[in-house]
Amino acid sequence: MAPARTLDIPVTGIEARLQSRTNAWDAPTCGIALGYLQANLIVLPSRYAKDFAILCARNPVPCPLLAWSEKPGDFSSFVSHVPGVPNSKIACGIDIRTDAPRYNVYIGGKPTEQGITSIEEQWDDADHVAFLIGCSYSFENALTLAGLTPPHVLHGRNVPMYRTNIPLSPxxxxxxxxxxxxxxxxxxxxxxxxxxxxxxxxxxHGEPIAWGWDGMKALGLDSVCKPDWGDAPVTADGSEVVRWIEEAKADGSVPVFWGCGVTPQEAVMRAEIPGVVMGHAPGYMVVLDVKEEDVLSKHA
Amino acid sequence: MAPARTLDIPVTGIEARLQSRTNAWDAPTCGIALGYLQANLIVLPSRYAKDFAILCARNPVPCPLLAWSEKPGDFSSFVSHVPGVPNSKIACGIDIRTDAPRYNVYIGGKPTEQGITSIEEQWDDADHVAFLIGCSYSFENALTLAGLTPPHVLHGRNVPMYRTNIPLSPxxxxxxxxxxxxxxxxxxxxxxxxxxxxxxxxxxHGEPIAWGWDGMKALGLDSVCKPDWGDAPVTADGSEVVRWIEEAKADGSVPVFWGCGVTPQEAVMRAEIPGVVMGHAPGYMVVLDVKEEDVLSKHA
Incomplete structure (x- = not known):
């Protein structure tokens, strides 16, 4: 038998990006480069960039904008939107076309390519604008350090995500x-x-937007058993929530809901804008040079 | 008969503040110092200041934070939260205890004094923190200049305001x-x-958050006839909407809804925080040195 391939797990943002660029790292980024911010990626035709930046500014809880392309077509220079973090600190030497492990491509709101390792061919040097948006991995580390490891992390599953009836500010x-x-x-x-x-x-994403069974109903959800994305929730013993929801209630467990970085992707899909739109493949994030402590609110 | 008192209508932020300070200006601030930003005021005990700043950061459409006290008890130095506007440009020489024409005072969420001209006695030099929050007068000027004068402006009435079912991010x-x-x-x-x-x-507050009769329903409103604050809406001929709502529908008129600066006051009242909370009296705003063109989004 061939020896198992040994892979150095990236410990910094730049290592994660360079390994993604060469496809040496081709896995989800959860748990790598601990302490470095990971980001959701959305790439849009430039004519929609201003509206999208305003969408983020108006809805910072689900759509926390970290940085965006310095000019249309620019795949390596980003303007920071994080107070106190200079442009140079976002992601040194990044090539946004190659530095996420995997990408999805959409045309007119419909997926055309999924899980590809580069968008160099699809990227329009004159027109595409990339947006980097905050991701909940950072606060999950903080929860784990506080002895409150999220159940899906404990069980190596994807976090459950749900579409709600809470409107974005358009x-x-x-x-x-x-x-x-x-x-x-x-x-x-x-x-x-x-x-x-x-x-x-x-x-x-900050603190939760709703919690408890009444909180669930206020979001327009009847149940947490069937997420729209990700895996169904699990109990502390690893069984799926579908089978134990009544026990969980008796036990005093309740669902806690946070704004989610899938929101801006949904908004872009729903707008059905013409042209080529791209994003990272869910779970295969862009790892930045920004560290978690750089973005902690000075107010909190 | 005594001659009518002649009053110089303030044309700048500093004139408005100085006239308010001496009670030479003792009227609503709508229409004065055109082009200068007017602000909602909320004053809180310092222990709630961080939570309130985060509330604003998470809900910028209804709660657009412009500036806040540099330190607890400081009634004259403000830290700017408007990108590109330095602290010194907020309100030169302001005394927030006297420079709004009128104030309201609340204790434990209940009003105790309304329409007073100074809060010097109530202000705690060791503890109170003042927040200045954006107000829709600015975009109303812009609408008027575009030939779209809001109906309530045309008829010298107060804008109608409504409580919705859209949750703030807590x-x-x-x-x-x-x-x-x-x-x-x-x-x-x-x-x-x-x-x-x-x-x-x-x-x-930016662009509307909802419009049309379906938009009204999505906010949890059955009708626009009975606002929770302000005056009932009027038609172009000045009659109240209560009497012509069916005609308005037939005529193609629809309600358009914006986030409102009453939101943060409501949030503070609902939290029923102990201690002395203060604000401007509705309509009697704080006029700043910041000009409208200083805050226009670079994205739009």
Whole structure:
């Protein structure tokens, strides 16, 4: 038998980007380069860039804009939108066309290519604008360090995500969209601590937007059993929530909901804008040079 | 008969503040110092200041934070939260205890004094923190210049405001609050222009969050006839909407809703925080040195 391939797990943002560029790293980025910010990627034709930037400014909880292309077609220079973080600190030497492990491509709101390792061919040097948007991995690390490891992390699953009825504040062509939320189950007695731990992570969704069974209903959800994205939630013993929801209620566990970085992708898809739109493949994020401590709210 | 008192109408922010300080100006500030930003005022005990700043950061459409006290108890130095506007440009020489024409005072969420001309006695030099929050007067000027004068301006009435069911993203003690919206009626054919004209005013609520009769329902409102604050809407001929709502529908007029600066006051009242909370009296705003063109979004 051939020896198992050994792979150096990236410990910094630049290592993650360079390994993604050469396809040496071709896996989800959860758990790599701990302490470095990971980002959602959206690439749009330039004529929609202003509306999208305003959409993010108006909806910072689900759409926390970290940085965007310095000019249309520029795949390596980014303007920082994080107070106190200079442009040079976003991602040194980045090539946004290759430095996420995998990408998806959409035309007119419909997926045309999924999980490709480069968008060099699709990138328009005269027109495409890339946006980097905060991701919840950062506050998940903080929860784990506080002894509140999210259940899906404990069980190596994807976080469950749901479409809600909470409207985004519209911006230009981006209308009629709603919040997408991610969900983590906690004991009622833990909710206040969970809120306090995640509150400072303003640029990566911050504290929850709703919690408890009434909170779930207020989002327009009847159940947490069937997420729209990701895996169904699990209990502490690893069984799926579908089978134990009544026990969880008896046990005092409740769902806790955060704004989710899938929201801006949904907004772009719903707008059905013409032209080529691209993003990272879910879970295969862009790792930045920005460190978690750089973005912690000075207010919290 | 005594001659009518002649009053110089303030034409700059500093004139408005100095006349308010001496009670030479003791009227609503609508229409004075045109081109200068007017601001909602909220004063809180310092222990709630961080949560409130995060509430604003998470809900910038209804709660656009312009500036806040440099330190607890400081009534004259403000830190700017408007990109590109330095602290020194907010309000030169301001004394926030006297420079709004009128104030309201609340204790434990209940009003104790209304319409007083100074809060020097109530202000705690060791503890109070003042927040200045964007106001829609700016985009109303822009609408008027575009030939789309809001109906309430045309008829010298107060804008109608409504409590909605759209939740704010909570922050610390500020939970379970919802958007308050202001409403202006326009023809369906005018809505896109109205959106385009107000979109750049990001720090003063920006473009509408909903429009049309379906948009009204999506906010949880059954009717626009009975606002929770302000005056009932009027038609172009000055009659109240209550009497002509069916005609308005037949005529193609629809309600257009914006995030409203009453939202943060509602959030503070609902939190029922102990201690002395203060604000401007509705309509009697703080006029700043910041000019409208200083806050127009660079994205729009």
């Amino acid at each position: 911006a230009g062509v981006f209308t009629a969209s709603t919040y997408v939320v991610s969900m983590r189950m906690y004991k009622v007695s833990e909710v206040q601590t969970v809120r306090d731990v995640t509150r400072p992570y303003i640029t990566t | 922050a610390g003690v500020f939970t379970a609050s919802t958007y308050v919206v202001s409403m202006r009626m326009y023809k369906v054919s005018e809505v896109q222009t109205v959106r385009d004209v107000t979109r750049p005013y990001i720090t003063t």
